[in-house]
Amino acid sequence: xxxxxxxxxxxxxxxxxxxxxxxxxxxxxxxxxxxxVVGGSGTGKSVLLKEILGLIDPAAGRIELLGHDTADLDRAxxxxxxxxxxxxxxxxxxxxxxxVAENVMLPLKEHTGLxxxxxxxxARVKIAMAGLPPxxxxxxxxxxxxxxxxxxxxxxxxxxxxxxxxxxEPTAGLDPIGAAAFDTLIQGLQRSLGLTVFMxxxxxxxxxxxxxxIAVLVDKKIRxxxxxxxxxxxxxxxxxxxxxxxxxxxxxAKERNQARRHEEEDAKRLAKG
Amino acid sequence: xxxxxPVAATLVKDGAAKDGARIEAGNDPGLADGGWxxxxxxxxxxxxxxxxSDALDRAPKPPGGAAVRLDLARVEALDTVGAYLLNRSAxxxxxxxxxxxxxxxxxxxxxxxxxxxxxxxxxPHPIEREHHPVLDMVxxxxxxxxxxxxxxxxxxxxxxxxxxxxxxxxxxxxxxxxTSVLFHIExxxxxxxxxxxxxxxxxGVVLAFQGADQLKRFGAELYVxxxxxxxxxxxxGILMTAIIVAGRSGSAFTAQIGTMKVNxxxxxxxxxxxxxxELLVVPRALALMITLPLLAFYADVMGLFGGAVMAYAxxxxxxxxxxxxxxxxxxxxxxIAGLIKAPVFALVIAMVGCYEGLKVSGSAESVGIMTTxxxxxxxxxxxxxxxxxxxxxxxxxx
Numbered sequence: 001x002x003x004x005x006x007x008x009x010x011x012x013x014x015x016x017x018x019x020x021x022x023x024x025x026x027x028x029x030x031x032x033x034x035x036x037v038v039g040g041s042g043t044g045k046s047v048l049l050k051e052i053l054g055l056i057d058p059a060a061g062r063i064e065l066l067g068h069d070t071a072d073l074d075r076a077x078x079x080x081x082x083x084x085x086x087x088x089x090x091x092x093x094x095x096x097x098x099x100v101a102e103n104v105m106l107p108l109k110e111h112t113g114l115x116x117x118x119x120x121x122x123a124r125v126k127i128a129m130a131g132l133p134p135x136x137x138x139x140x141x142x143x144x145x146x147x148x149x150x151x152x153x154x155x156x157x158x159x160x161x162x163x164x165x166x167x168x169e170p171t172a173g174l175d176p177i178g179a180a181a182f183d184t185l186i187q188g189l190q191r192s193l194g195l196t197v198f199m200x201x202x203x204x205x206x207x208x209x210x211x212x213x214i215a216v217l218v219d220k221k222i223r224x225x226x227x228x229x230x231x232x233x234x235x236x237x238x239x240x241x242x243x244x245x246x247x248x249x250x251x252x253a254k255e256r257n258q259a260r261r262h263e264e265e266d267a268k269r270l271a272k273g
Numbered sequence: 274x275x276x277x278x279p280v281a282a283t284l285v286k287d288g289a290a291k292d293g294a295r296i297e298a299g300n301d302p303g304l305a306d307g308g309w310x311x312x313x314x315x316x317x318x319x320x321x322x323x324x325x326s327d328a329l330d331r332a333p334k335p336p337g338g339a340a341v342r343l344d345l346a347r348v349e350a351l352d353t354v355g356a357y358l359l360n361r362s363a364x365x366x367x368x369x370x371x372x373x374x375x376x377x378x379x380x381x382x383x384x385x386x387x388x389x390x391x392x393x394x395x396x397p398h399p400i401e402r403e404h405h406p407v408l409d410m411v412x413x414x415x416x417x418x419x420x421x422x423x424x425x426x427x428x429x430x431x432x433x434x435x436x437x438x439x440x441x442x443x444x445x446x447x448x449x450x451x452t453s454v455l456f457h458i459e460x461x462x463x464x465x466x467x468x469x470x471x472x473x474x475x476x477g478v479v480l481a482f483q484g485a486d487q488l489k490r491f492g493a494e495l496y497v498x499x500x501x502x503x504x505x506x507x508x509x510g511i512l513m514t515a516i517i518v519a520g521r522s523g524s525a526f527t528a529q530i531g532t533m534k535v536n537x538x539x540x541x542x543x544x545x546x547x548x549x550x551e552l553l554v555v556p557r558a559l560a561l562m563i564t565l566p567l568l569a570f571y572a573d574v575m576g577l578f579g580g581a582v583m584a585y586a587x588x589x590x591x592x593x594x595x596x597x598x599x600x601x602x603x604x605x606x607x608x609i610a611g612l613i614k615a616p617v618f619a620l621v622i623a624m625v626g627c628y629e630g631l632k633v634s635g636s637a638e639s640v641g642i643m644t645t646x647x648x649x650x651x652x653x654x655x656x657x658x659x660x661x662x663x664x665x666x667x668x669x670x671x
Contacts, residue, residue: 121357128394129389161318192387
């Protein structure tokens, strides 16, 4: 295990015509952490994600993924690196002409020399790990609900056991119960698979419950810190974000959850003692 | 009590990956009653999964009924695939009647191992019903026939709906979206001029060349003008126009309306108390009914021009001769017999295009399927109706 950050962004500049979205942005994502990325509309959260993934070229700056500068890679190296990253797009981006199982099997077929039987079995395990019922594998994306599409997308993103998992608004469009279940799923998978998670989100509950650190896009730069650090940040946007009515509600919910967990633990201890 | 076999340690090493997955299996000296020990070592990951799978298959099998210890202490790296393979072999041994225990699992691997074990417990996909080839063919033929019949019925129903909407608009002309009509006239008419002109010109050239070749044998070169006049004005001009417009504009209608359907724009129109047919279908149909006759006339002129150029080049028929011969060969009736079909073709193409667009559902993939369908159906119906017109004209003696 290296101590070097899994994702290192230095001096990133992004421009669309005359408009500058990022101006000298620096970001480090450490191995094994869950980083939540927030920011107002139009601050370039999804653009940052696409730049790290190599879908958009930045105007200036360096992006290192797993210690490799993405600009220096040749085709083969880039493909190898892409096999170590998994992406869950906002609307799943499942291939609509394929079943869920075929979607999950596609990267395995393309990037590994496993036998078809083993690929099918691995795909079945991934689908089950993503919390989908066994019959979901034979269904087409059009037959699935929004929450199931996200889970299927997650199963495909995890097909190659990536080191880094990118999530673009994973809980958007889910009902609160589904969103909470999805958060729990991501947290469980992150722990068992040892993933580094880069999560663009608007969901304050996700931020407070599963993110280790939070990166806030403000003033064309990024401010990374723990929840406690951001709560103390006087920057007006960050203050409004975390101290607004929704922010407060999410924090209260977190406190309540923690309090309940402590009570349960105390009760257990008492019962044992 | 079985006789204790000598401890047989087999090492199966993956030749390709240097530190690939390895398996050692043999009698377990740690267990008193002749238990069996399977020790996994090395990297149990996706890269070495094939070797790992082979190693597990080739490892010596424990004697019947022996307790098995699966020792994972020397597993250096583990991912989902590796964990799945180890779990699978533990389950298989369990199913064969061995008491399996997993030992030595490193703490950093235990969460993954447990997660995969739990996921692996899910029953496999239900096996799909076996297909019978002949039966399937019969079923598909039936399904296609029924859906084709339903499609025709629906299309007729849609035609009725559009007609009623048209009638309502005639009573209240202020509701007609004039801007939209003009926009679609530009899109379907003006923008189609270059491609339609070029293709019609070339068809005229080809027809004149082929006709001249045959008619020269009889010394009846001049009659190439009659041939051109009748065929271009009655059939070729209008048919070419209709087919090009079906491919160009019919497909565009389906794609436009279909995309709106996917974006729920059509639903939004409905919730605002507006009529999607009035807003989307009528302007397109009206625009196409105006432009198609004009385009057909333009195609006629370009086709004849192409023929005249070719007649001059190969048969030395001057433009003056060409015009005079054309004048004596075809009357205004011939032109009308061609152009009168244009509004009908326009209506059919617009109907099919808009209807398939409104039938788009769910995904973007559906837009593609429906667009293809609109073009195929549009061209098919144009040719069928053209044949009907021919029969009708011959009965009427036009």
